[in-house]
Amino acid sequence: MKLFGSPSLLNHIPYAAGGFVLFFVLGAAGFVGLQHTAPKQPIAFNHAKHVSNGVACTDCHAGVQTQAKATLPSVDLCIGCHQVALTNSAEEERVRTVAAAGQELNWVQLTQTAPHIFFSHRRHVAVAHLPCAECHGPMEQATKPPDRAFRVFSMATCIGCHQQHRVNADCNDCHR
Ligand code: HEC
Ligand code: HEC
Ligand code: HEC
Ligand code: HEC
Numbered sequence: 349m350k351l352f353g354s355p356s357l358l359n360h361i362p363y364a365a366g367g368f369v370l371f372f373v374l375g376a377a378g379f380v381g382l383q384h385t386a387p388k389q390p391i392a393f394n395h396a397k398h399v400s401n402g403v404a405c406t407d408c409h410a411g412v413q414t415q416a417k418a419t420l421p422s423v424d425l426c427i428g429c430h431q432v433a434l435t436n437s438a439e440e441e442r443v444r445t446v447a448a449a450g451q452e453l454n455w456v457q458l459t460q461t462a463p464h465i466f467f468s469h470r471r472h473v474a475v476a477h478l479p480c481a482e483c484h485g486p487m488e489q490a491t492k493p494p495d496r497a498f499r500v501f502s503m504a505t506c507i508g509c510h511q512q513h514r515v516n517a518d519c520n521d522c523h524r
């Protein structure tokens with residue numbers, strides 16, 4: 349699948365981008381869609397229901413404070429709450445079926461930069477204290493997985509925010 353080959357509008361956003369442009373970029377990514385339909389996630393996961401029930405972002409994306417990858421949750425974590433049915437949703441039942449078969453929910457990572465780019469969640473979340481929404485938009489409102497594969501970050505987006513925060517990253521800090 350061709351995730352990175354799209355002629356991206358994002359590359360033409362000027363470097364002087366601030367938060368406003370960042371949101372514009374995320375919005376535009378949704379509309380322009382970068383052409384590609386997202387691979388289907390194994391479960392029609394609903395962020396809004398979980399967050400409104402008090403489950404924290406960090407409960408499921410356990411890496412954000414300590415490592416580069418935020419990580420996507422294993423089925424064991426889901427089963428911690430879904431051993432017994434909480435709803436009559438067929439999707440919820442499927443979570444138990446997958447776990448009982450000793451399988452994993454193979455989530456597809458949709459949000460990503462190019463493979464040669466180094467990005468650390470720890471640095472941005474634990475050190476810089478940036479809210480998730482600054483880069484990912486309002487995930488707590490998402491009722492289903494994104495229906496488009498999208499590449500959120502062009503160099504202009506990274507550097508636009510760095511200029512705003514007076515961060516001087518070298519080429520090699522990001523390109524490895
Ligand atoms: C900390 C507890 C907790 C964890 C962990 C958890 N859930 Fe849930 N889940 C809930 C609660 C609470 C509800 C909402 C019940 C309700 O609507 O009354 C729910 C509802 C659901 C539903 C049905 C509601 C719907 O319409 O989507 C599905 C499917 C589901 N969860 C999947 C998952 C998956 C997949 C995971 C693992 C990635 C997971 N859950 C992890 C607590 C949890
Ligand atoms: C109960 C577990 C759970 C909670 C709580 C949760 N997430 Fe998620 N998150 C998931 C699962 C499962 C996926 C993959 C399916 C999807 O995209 O909906 C995901 C996907 C994502 C993605 C897209 C990753 C990708 O590229 O596929 C982002 C960004 C994200 N979550 C951010 C957040 C933020 C921010 C919060 C808190 C406001 C949060 N999540 C709360 C389980 C959770
Ligand atoms: C400064 C911007 C920024 C912030 C703040 C941020 N992220 Fe991310 N996130 C990214 C980028 C860039 C990627 C793609 C990284 C890659 O390709 O490895 C990503 C990928 C992800 C993914 C999917 C891949 C993975 O790393 O496992 C999840 C889940 C995620 N972020 C959750 C979160 C959550 C939850 C928070 C808040 C606690 C958060 N992010 C804060 C920029 C950010
Ligand atoms: C919303 C704002 C924001 C965005 C978007 C953002 N960053 Fe950052 N970044 C920061 C801040 C603030 C710091 C300083 C953290 C600290 O105090 O160490 C930082 C630090 C860094 C550092 C460490 C710099 C050093 O001096 O060692 C790297 C590397 C980095 N970011 C890479 C990236 C990449 C790659 C992207 C795009 C995929 C990105 N950042 C997007 C705000 C952002």
Ligand code: HEC
Nearest residue numbers: 352359461462465501502503506507510517518519522523
């Ligand atoms: C804050 C992180 C960051 C810094 C600093 C940075 N880059 Fe990038 N660069 C990126 C990202 C992210 C991309 C987009 C990769 C992709 O998705 O293809 C990129 C893409 C590129 C590309 C590919 C063409 C394009 O525009 O997509 C070149 C060439 C490049 N960078 C060179 C440089 C040089 C030279 C420097 C130092 C003067 C530099 N970069 C500094 C993050 C950074």
